[in-house]
Amino acid sequence: MHPTVFQQVLRAPFFNLPESLRALHGIRGDGVWVGRATVERGRNPLAWLCAVATRLPPSMTDVRTRVEFSADGDREIWRRDFGGRKMVSTLYCRDGLLCERLGLVQFRFALHAWDGTIFWNVDGVRLLGLLPLPAGLFSGVQCREREREGRYEFEVEAKLPLIGRLIRYQGWLEPGGCLEPG
Template sequence: MHSGDGKGGSMDPTLFQQALGASFFRLPESLRQLHGVRGRARWTGVADIERGRNPLARLCARIAGLPKAGRDVSVTVDFVTNARGETWHRDFGGMRMTTRLALRRGLLRERLGPLQFRHALHANGGAIWWTVAGVRLFGVLPLPASLFQGVRCRECERDGRYRFEVQASLPLAGEVIRYEGWLEPA
């Protein structure tokens, strides 16, 4: 399900190609395929999701619109990409979560609920690592990046399949969410 958006040529680099440069092309095939989407694509898979039990962690997860805990949860991600960035429409077993991504000054900006994360992306050992470099509330109010040192993401390939691992822990709240799973083209 690929289609062009009429903006820019099909040879324009994707968001992740721009962010990672030449190291993008040394990544495993499944990562290059997922982050090489131009226009629209749908990927499906399964995830295991754990949520923190601390009341503050539950509140943070609710505010961010994070998925509920579950094992073998069906996952669908609809990718919509254009010259301005990417939108990921995720569905975790009926719980929808939308993320908007753009690249500015070499950092990947991710809007998730009221928070705007700035991630430094690194390709190393066949994986993409996301490191929080900054956070803003409502895109305006800067928050200390040190509060978000426990927010991590790793993308890799295992058995020829795209895999993701996301963990978010915060001071005082502890673990907010941890989820991992796999995706493949629908």
């Protein structure tokens, strides 16, 4: 069986992760996870422009969250729904890094598993898939995934120099729901 994208990137450490992380990142085919999240957007006008370019959701508190996954081993499509606001990204492995296309921007992340947690660290960024941007500008983009009380928990924050926070969203997910909308 072909390894999933996260199995390709993390390799052996993947299999030492907590059960909820292995289940979410082990999806083959289609899956749905549901939970709750809080989203905080930056207030700087340039933060707003960047958030629009990457199709980030607006600020909202404790909203129903649903993520539909489509995974074929070569790539994963994550269709997030934060209280009715959609955010879609495509993830795949290239050269041992996790690549994520989000709107007009493509990120390359080095993933590290430590003490049951996955940390995402920016290794490279491209605009429109062509124009490389200095990775150092994106050192404030970080993601952490872990298990808490048996549930998958996530925290994502994106800050840029001179602009400040673009977005911060955090919450939890668990398997459930169905592939029907809503």
